[in-house]
Amino acid sequence: MASKALKHLRRFTKSTPLERGLGPMLPEGYKKFYNEWKYSEPAAVNYVPENQKWIRNEVTNEVLPVQDVPLPLKYPKEYDEQLWGGEAVVQGFQKRDMFLRRNPHFWVPPLQRSVVYSEVLNKHISVIVTRRAIQLINANYGFDHYLLKTPACDLKSLLPLGLKRKVLQELHKGCPSYADTPDKQQEIFSRYKTYLSAYTEEEIEWYGYSLKDAIKKYEDQIKAATKVTPLKTIYRAELIEKLKTAKIDEANSEGLEVAGSTWMQKMNPFGKKQET
Numbered sequence: 007m008a009s010k011a012l013k014h015l016r017r018f019t020k021s022t023p024l025e026r027g028l029g030p031m032l033p034e035g036y037k038k039f040y041n042e043w044k045y046s047e048p049a050a051v052n053y054v055p056e057n058q059k060w061i062r063n064e065v066t067n068e069v070l071p072v073q074d075v076p077l078p079l080k081y082p083k084e085y086d087e088q089l090w091g092g093e094a095v096v097q098g099f100q101k102r103d104m105f106l107r108r109n110p111h112f113w114v115p116p117l118q119r120s121v122v123y124s125e126v127l128n129k130h131i132s133v134i135v136t137r138r139a140i141q142l143i144n145a146n147y148g149f150d151h152y153l154l155k156t157p158a159c160d161l162k163s164l165l166p167l168g169l170k171r172k173v174l175q176e177l178h179k180g181c182p183s184y185a186d187t188p189d190k191q192q193e194i195f196s197r198y199k200t201y202l203s204a205y206t207e208e209e210i211e212w213y214g215y216s217l218k219d220a221i222k223k224y225e226d227q228i229k230a231a232t233k234v235t236p237l238k239t240i241y242r243a244e245l246i247e248k249l250k251t252a253k254i255d256e257a258n259s260e261g262l263e264v265a266g267s268t269w270m271q272k273m274n275p276f277g278k279k280q281e282t
Contacts, residue, residue, distance in 0.1 A: 028221050035208035036220050043158035043167070051092045051138070052077055080112065086164040089122075090115065091139030094162075122149045126173045126198055128183040133165065154201040158214075167214035174210045177202055 023029050024037055056072045063070065079094035093115040100111035115136045123130050125148060146152040153161070153170040161167050176183065177198055184191035205213070215223060 023217050028224060029217070032220055032224055033208055033212055035206060035210075036212035036215065038209060039158060039213050039215075040217065040220075043162075046157060046159040048159040048162070049092060052079070052094065052096050081162075085162075088117070088134040088163065089139045089166055090136050090163060091142050092160045092162060093136050093138055124149055124169070124173065125194060126150050126176050126181060126183075127169075131169070150198060154198065164214070164216055169214075171210065171214035173198075174202070174205060174213060178207065178210055 024032065024040060053076075056074050059072055059074075060069055061072050062068070078097040080097050081094055085094070095115075096113040098111055098113070099108040101108040115138070117134050117136060119132065120135045120140065121130050121132050122135070122143065142156070143149050143152045146155055150173055153166060153173055156166075158167060161170065177195065181191050181195045184194055212220065212223075
């Protein structure tokens with residue numbers, strides 16, 4: 007009986023952020039990015055993956071299951087403002103002496119400030135990077151190629167994801183940064199235009215936003231599309247139109263006057279009447 011109840015509970019999976027609140031109302035372009043960012047399998051960085059479930063001991067010929075357990079990784083708040091190349095802080099234990107208990111330890115990748123150059127944006131960017139990030143940029147023959155070739159799950163942090171969105175938007179517009187030099191503009195666009203085939207215009211617009219920023223962007227669009235005009239503005243416009251129809255043309259900053267008496271006095275039954 008208990009096993010049946012356990013199987014029944016396993017049917018209920020935890021809802022994702024895209025299934026709660028305003029998540030289902032976000033555009034499909036953002037949902038595609040979010041799934042690639044959060045739920046795709048990233049490349050192995052801090053460990054060597056095992057491509058098999060069983061391994062044989064060469065000495066005893068004993069077959070043992072492979073313990074393929076992911077490393078516990080930590081992402082500090084500064085992570086989204088830097089370029090780590092997929093690395094993270096590794097949490098574990100370190101035994102510093104054989105006669106002492108092991109101690110908690112965090113392995114942080116070496117960080118350094120460097121300058122990267124975006125050929126599409128025509129800008130130099132000062133940013134804190136890891137050695138692996140520099141190696142990946144060099145291996146891809148440039149910062150733009152690295153951003154455009156690397157999926158969101160490997161870029162991970164918001165800084166490179168936001169830069170990738172700007173690069174894609176610049177390419178989608180035809181590289182307006184080089185408008186003064188048409189030959190250079192055409193050369194840059196021809197070099198990177200193949201990357202645009204993987205994205206639609208909507209996907210480019212929503213690429214690289216965090217869930218919080220995406221919801222705020224969506225709410226701002228809804229407010230702009232459903233802008234409410236105050237009733238006093240509508241009534242004022244209707245009144246002015248009626249007065250124009252009645253050929254009452256004299257108006258000043260304080261009100262409209264007709265033949266020595268204001269139109270407000272005529273409409274007020276308790277106002278003081280002028281003697282004839």
